[in-house]
Amino acid sequence: xxxxxxxxxxxxxxxxxxxxxxxxxxxxxxxxxxxxxxxxxxxxxxxxxxxxxxxxxxxxxxxxxxxxxxxxxxxxxxxxxxxxxxxxxxxxxxxxxxxxxxxxxxxxxxxxxxx
Amino acid sequence: xxxxxxxxxxxxxxxxxxxxxxxxxxxxxxxxxxxxxxxxxxxxxxxxxxxxxxxxxxxxxxxxxxxxxxxxxxxxxxxxxxxxxxxxxxxxxxxxxxxxxxxxxxxxxxxxxxxxxxxxxxxxxxxxxxxxxxxxxxxxxxxxxxxxxxxxxxxxxxxxxxxxxxxxxxxxxxxxxxxxxxxxxxxxxxxxxxxxxxxxxxxxxxxxxxxxxxxxxxxxxxxxxxxxxxxxxxxxxxxxxxxxxxxxxxxxxxxxxxxxxxxxxxxxxxxxxxxxxxxxxxxxxxxxxxxxxxxxxxxxxxxxxxxxxxxxxxxxxxxxxxxxxxxxxxxxxxxxxxxxxxxxxxxxxxxxxxxxxxxxxxxxxxxxxxxxxxxxxxxxxxxxxxxxxxxxxxxxxxxxxxxxxxxxxxxxxxxxxxxxxxxxxxxxxxxxxxxxxxxxxxxxxxxxxxxxxxxxxxxxxxxxxxxxxxxxxxxxxxx
Numbered sequence: 061x062x063x064x065x066x067x068x069x070x071x072x073x074x075x076x077x078x079x080x081x082x083x084x085x086x087x088x089x090x091x092x093x094x095x096x097x098x099x100x101x102x103x104x105x106x107x108x109x110x111x112x113x114x115x116x117x118x119x120x121x122x123x124x125x126x127x128x129x130x131x132x133x134x135x136x137x138x139x140x141x142x143x144x145x146x147x148x149x150x151x152x153x154x155x156x157x158x159x160x161x162x163x164x165x166x167x168x169x170x171x172x173x174x175x
Numbered sequence: 176x177x178x179x180x181x182x183x184x185x186x187x188x189x190x191x192x193x194x195x196x197x198x199x200x201x202x203x204x205x206x207x208x209x210x211x212x213x214x215x216x217x218x219x220x221x222x223x224x225x226x227x228x229x230x231x232x233x234x235x236x237x238x239x240x241x242x243x244x245x246x247x248x249x250x251x252x253x254x255x256x257x258x259x260x261x262x263x264x265x266x267x268x269x270x271x272x273x274x275x276x277x278x279x280x281x282x283x284x285x286x287x288x289x290x291x292x293x294x295x296x297x298x299x300x301x302x303x304x305x306x307x308x309x310x311x312x313x314x315x316x317x318x319x320x321x322x323x324x325x326x327x328x329x330x331x332x333x334x335x336x337x338x339x340x341x342x343x344x345x346x347x348x349x350x351x352x353x354x355x356x357x358x359x360x361x362x363x364x365x366x367x368x369x370x371x372x373x374x375x376x377x378x379x380x381x382x383x384x385x386x387x388x389x390x391x392x393x394x395x396x397x398x399x400x401x402x403x404x405x406x407x408x409x410x411x412x413x414x415x416x417x418x419x420x421x422x423x424x425x426x427x428x429x430x431x432x433x434x435x436x437x438x439x440x441x442x443x444x445x446x447x448x449x450x451x452x453x454x455x456x457x458x459x460x461x462x463x464x465x466x467x468x469x470x471x472x473x474x475x476x477x478x479x480x481x482x483x484x485x486x487x488x489x490x491x492x493x494x495x496x497x498x499x500x501x502x503x504x505x506x507x508x509x510x511x512x513x514x515x516x517x518x519x520x521x522x523x524x525x526x527x528x529x530x531x532x533x534x535x536x537x538x539x540x541x542x543x544x545x546x547x548x549x550x551x552x553x554x555x556x557x558x559x560x561x562x563x564x565x566x567x568x569x570x571x572x573x574x575x576x577x578x579x580x581x582x583x584x585x586x587x588x589x590x591x592x593x594x595x596x597x598x599x600x601x602x603x604x605x606x607x608x609x610x611x612x613x614x615x616x617x618x619x620x621x622x623x624x625x626x627x628x629x630x631x632x633x634x635x636x637x638x639x640x641x642x643x644x645x646x647x648x649x650x651x652x653x654x
Contacts, residue, residue, distance in 0.1 A: 115237075117205045146204065155237075157204055164239060165203040 066110040066149045067094050069174050079104065088134050091127040096135065103142035105132045110149045117148035117155060125162055149174070181269050183259040184292045184301075185251060186439070188479075188486035189411040191295035193272075195245045196256065198263040203239040211244030214252040223277050224260050230281030231329045235264065252439070255289035258325070262305065265331050271323065272296055275307040281328040283307045287413035293317075294410035305331075310340045313415060316406045353395050354553055359545030362389050365537060365642075367553050370396050371560035372621025373575035374614075375472065375494040377457065377532060379645055380541030381511075382504040386497035389541075390453045393495055394419040398558050404449045411448065411489050412441050420450030422492075426459040433464050434471065435488050437481035444471055447492035457496035458526040465531050468494075472534045475578070493577075494535065498527060500649050507540070507652055517653045524653075528646050536577060536614045538645040560624045576621045584613040588620045590631050597633060601640055605647070615639045 083096040095106035109116035146157040159167035179198040258275035274289040285307040326337040369376045378386040435442035477488040500506040501520040506513040565574040618639040623631045
């Protein structure tokens with residue numbers, strides 16, 4: 061399956077923010093991680109969602125978050141510091157949920173005009 | 176942190192519990208959380224609120240919405256919190272009590288629960304409301320209330336208030352059937368005495384003599400309900416009948432349906448509050464209902480404990496029970512012969528006598544061939560006795576002779592020495608209990624009031640005693 065254009069947009073945006081893109085579309089037994097990036101010692105696992113008609117963030121439920129967390133654990137082996145970010149994109153732009161936790165809370169939300 | 180606070184409420188039996196709803200927002204993936212022991216019906220209001228907001232072109236704010244229902248130790252149930260949530264999202268804080276269910280298209284509706292909450296809140300001193308359109312008959316009960324009625328959610332934004340729902344005319348006299356089509360002067364008199372002094376009645380007789388028919392017509396001869404009585408009924412059941420309730424119950428009712436359930440739904444005894452509760456085929460009722468009836472008759476309320484909840488339901492009904500004398504029904508019939516064995520008759524009567532029948536003031540044997548004289552001006556005489564007894568005892572905290580507490584009967588019902596001697600003699604001879612003695616005194620007071628007598632005479636007492644002799648007489652018929 062070809063990669064959605066939004067994933068490339070997000071990856072290039074992160075690169076512009078001084079993030080190093082380590083991997084894209086890493087496949088694990090428990091699921092797939094869209095982008096793995098790093099900044100300093102912090103690993104960032106990025107989930108990119110795109111929906112044309114409604115808020116893409118609503119499609120990230122507990123089950124999806126659990127899968128991302130599991131993949132992150134497999135990738136890091138449970139060592140080092142890492143966080144999970146969600147990019148919820150629509151035709152007009154993106155919400156960047158930084159440092160999402162399993163219960164859905166996050167450190168900050170930012171609106172990005174990526175395209 | 177910005178917290179929006181709005182008020183709604185719950186009913187707990189007939190008690191009003193104010194519920195504060197706090198809404199706040201946090202950073203995170205979009206989510207709508209509710210905390211504070213919310214049951215399924217409250218949880219569902221998320222979806223109703225989401226689409227009702229859409230109907231006025233708004234949506235739930237981005238991010239994590241957290242709604243807390245306080246006090247959080249009480250289980251919240253019912254669909255009436257929708258409007259309060261919507262007010263919180265659209266307008267922010269409010270001092271008013273907000274109740275109402277919201278449909279997906281944004282129309283606001285009144286649920287049974289919301290009527291109960293409004294009435295109970297008004298009873299406990301709340302005067303300002305935001306609520307769905309209410310009928311005029313309901314508003315009339317709460318003259319001091321300040322109601323902001325909304326028909327559609329958009330009115331929360333525009334501030335327009337709706338008018339009350341007009342009552343359908345001509346309901347006033349419907350269903351008030353007097354005793355005119357009842358045959359038999361004795362039974363009419365019994366109905367009149369019972370209605371006048373709020374005395375419970377047990378009508379016994381062979382099949383087809385018209386026991387149930389009289390029971391049905393008892394509410395027709397009572398004065399119509401006062402506003403406070405209607406408000407009590409509305410607060411505990413959410414119903415507002417045009418006239419006094421007459422509840423027909425079935426002998427296969429369950430205790431939960433009869434006395435109210437742990438989920439907070441009232442039972443038949445509460446629906447019959449300040450009206451008539453008709454128990455047809457009284458001995459056929461389940462044992463636990465007949466036994467449970469004892470405390471209800473004594474307290475005039477249902478006191479129930481379900482787990483950690485203590486509820487009180489008002490249940491001040493006039494009990495009209497009907498029964499056959501034996502399983503086949505023909506014991507004491509002038510022509511037909513009873514085919515039951517003595518043991519089965521005794522068992523049948525055994526269910527009637529004892530503690531429950533003891534608490535019923537009047538036992539009456541309905542005959543098929545009673546002379547039929549007209550009892551004149553029944554409604555008027557009943558009404559006069561109500562007013563007389565109310566003026567006499569209202570300061571003591573009750574308004575009917577049937578409500579005089581047992582320990583105060585001797586003090587409040589005065590009898591002359593000759594009457595007292597007759598009473599003492601007959602109590603001793605028949606081996607009547609103290610409670611039965613009190614029943615006789617209360618009953619003779621009502622009979623004297625009906626006759627317009629100031630003092631209780633011998634004839635009043637004799638009539639009162641005669642209403643306790645049916646069961647002993649039936650027992651004597653059994654070989």
